[in-house]
Amino acid sequence: MGEDFSLKTDVVMPTSGSSVLCWDTMWIKNQNPEDKLNCHGEIGIVLRAADPMDLDLMGSPLGVRAKDCFIVVFPSANRQTVVHSQWLRVVEAEA
Numbered sequence: 001m002g003e004d005f006s007l008k009t010d011v012v013m014p015t016s017g018s019s020v021l022c023w024d025t026m027w028i029k030n031q032n033p034e035d036k037l038n039c040h041g042e043i044g045i046v047l048r049a050a051d052p053m054d055l056d057l058m059g060s061p062l063g064v065r066a067k068d069c070f071i072v073v074f075p076s077a078n079r080q081t082v083v084h085s086q087w088l089r090v091v092e093a094e095a
Contacts, residue, residue: 012090014046014070019091021085037087044072050082
């Protein structure tokens with residue numbers, strides 16, 4: 001006890017090249033395996049902001065759903081996917 005610490009609560013929006021953690025807070029709350037994001041718990045690299053012409057998992061253009069989404073590469077799974085910013089946490093290197 002008595003240790004000083006600070007909790008970072010600022011929202012940091014990812015940019016191209018950001019290392020991010022995909023963290024599915026809705027799945028953590030409901031624990032329904034059908035609702036779990038396939039990238040939950042994985043570290044990825046942001047390629048770029050999503051474009052309305054990018055395709056979703058079903059092959060349909062994102063359109064207005066692209067707002068606040070990013071194309072993220074997950075090297076451990078050898079895939080890239082569209083992820084909304086609410087599920088991404090920027091991973092910062094320790095100083």
